[in-house]
Amino acid sequence: MTKAAVFTGASDALEIWDIDVAAPKAGEVKVRLAASGVCHSDLSILNGTIPMAPPMVLGHEGAGIVEEIGPGVTLVQPGDHVVISWVPQCGKCYCCDRGQPELCEAGAGTMMSGGMLDGTKRFSRNSTEIGQMAASGTFTEYTVIPEISAVKIDNDLPLDKMCLIGCGVLTGAGAAINTAQVGPGDTVAVIGCGGVGLNTIQGARIAGAERIIAVDMVASKLKLAEQFGATDTVNAANGDPVAAVQALTGTGPLGPRGVDYAFEVVGSSVTAEQAMSMTRRGGTMIMVGVGRVDDTLKDFSLFGELFMGAKTIKGSVYGSANVHRDVLRFAGLYRQGKLLLDELISKTIKLEEVNQAFADIQNGEVARSVILY
Ligand SMILES: [Zn+2]
Ligand SMILES: [Zn+2]
CATH class of the missing domain: 3.40.50.720 (NAD(P)-binding Rossmann-like Domain)
Structure with missing residues (x-):
């Protein structure tokens, strides 16, 4: 069980649900989230600007710690600190081969499906399947993501700031x-x-x-x-x-x-x-x-x-990012004091306050609200 903020399609606000999280399958990892930024694109799904099918766990700007890995995972281990990419970049499709991993053909299909790379879903409630935004779904304590969406960073970097690299900085x-x-x-x-x-x-x-x-x-x-x-x-x-x-x-x-x-x-x-x-x-x-x-x-x-x-x-799209190169590049710029992240955070909030964060975005009051888990 995990608590999650869910776009239900039946309300103009996200609802906080207790949902089930399946174990990671081959090539997938389960992440215990430390923090998630609230981005305008989350609001854009809620208000229909970005068409996505409910029910869906929103959130796509997250960082956390790998809790469990599925069969065949080699890029990360339990205990690793990771920034989550909202485009799974496969590294072997037509676009990845041409140096445009932000357009990854495997990733684009996955983003629209609300599921994992194989099209199936890991969240559910009472046997009803629940999707996750952009193969991430970070408005929850635990999520399952493709291994290639987890970018390992040094353990001493602050996860409550690093989450912002996942969308706002890369984009x-x-x-x-x-x-x-x-x-x-x-x-x-x-x-x-x-x-x-x-x-x-x-x-x-x-x-x-x-x-x-x-x-x-x-x-x-x-x-x-x-x-x-x-x-x-x-x-x-x-x-x-x-x-x-x-x-x-x-x-x-x-x-x-x-x-x-x-x-x-x-x-x-x-x-x-x-x-x-x-x-x-x-x-x-x-x-x-x-x-x-x-x-x-x-x-x-x-x-x-x-x-x-x-x-x-x-x-x-996604700042033409190669996430496995650019997350580390931006983390390094943060260490050098050149990339400002602390200054981006106007508020830290609880998951239950996510709808207030949307109101703050619409009122133009905040740069970023960050949910701490
Ligand atoms: Zn975003
Ligand atoms: Zn690809």
């Missing part, structure tokens, strides 16, 4: 470092300064960006953005953010220039179009936010943006 900082490949001297704009956007900002800082312009409508988030490395801030509540960013990036003979890289970290066509407009000719717009299935770009000129502008649009 946000990864978008700057891996997807965009921001370099020294570059100019960057980041629209949306929540848990992921703050990580995009610190990723750009770590990559050596000269100018990092943070855009949000909440003054307290812009204040945090400065702590994470923003050199300038634009409060979009006070006027057109595109004009404000262009005013900061100079004007040439053809008009206002814009930034080398504009990151959309909200998940809306409105801000995506703003990000396109903030991007300079020859620059790149990176879509990090998770938008609705039916939301599409409309104000997008083939001549102006793509031909004369020669702009690139890049989608970014």
Whole structure:
């Protein structure tokens, strides 16, 4: 038995259930969670933005200690401390072979199924099967995950901070470092300064960006953005953010220039179009936010943006992360004091308080709430 926060489909809140956890099968491990961040994508499943079938244990930003291993597991042992990846990266499919493990074909199917790599489920209640978000399901004391989703870290690293690497850091900082490949001297704009956007900002800082312009409508988030490395801030509540960013990036003979890289970290066509407009000719717009299935770009000129502008649009899934390389890389940056994690945590909460954490996300009040088990 374990206590879990479950998306039931019958309510607009998660319900706390006592559920059964099966033993790990071949190639799987059981993890006793130490901590789980509450991410906007958990809320997006609850409110239908990301379509997933209930019942499902949500949560995908976790860290814990391996409790038990299934047959054939070689990557970790009981007692190992691990960060959980929400894309199981198989290392041998078409995309993994091409250096794009974030698109792992085995992982993508598993994420949508709510089960393990073989499609079956490990959680249940009264013989009803319960799925788990993205082969992780971290809103529970115990979970079973594919061995390849468990990334071993040094035992002295604090698990209540390391959990944030599992989604917010890989997704946000990864978008700057891996997807965009921001370099020294570059100019960057980041629209949306929540848990992921703050990580995009610190990723750009770590990559050596000269100018990092943070855009949000909440003054307290812009204040945090400065702590994470923003050199300038634009409060979009006070006027057109595109004009404000262009005013900061100079004007040439053809008009206002814009930034080398504009990151959309909200998940809306409105801000995506703003990000396109903030991007300079020859620059790149990176879509990090998770938008609705039916939301599409409309104000997008083939001549102006793509031909004369020669702009690139890049989608970014999981910060183009190779989790087995990048979790360790970010843990090392934390040790060096370059990656801020403690500062991301606005609140630590109990599992039962998860719905309040969602309310805080919607009110724009927190960077991250972290559940401690
Ligand atoms: Zn997330
Ligand atoms: Zn793969």
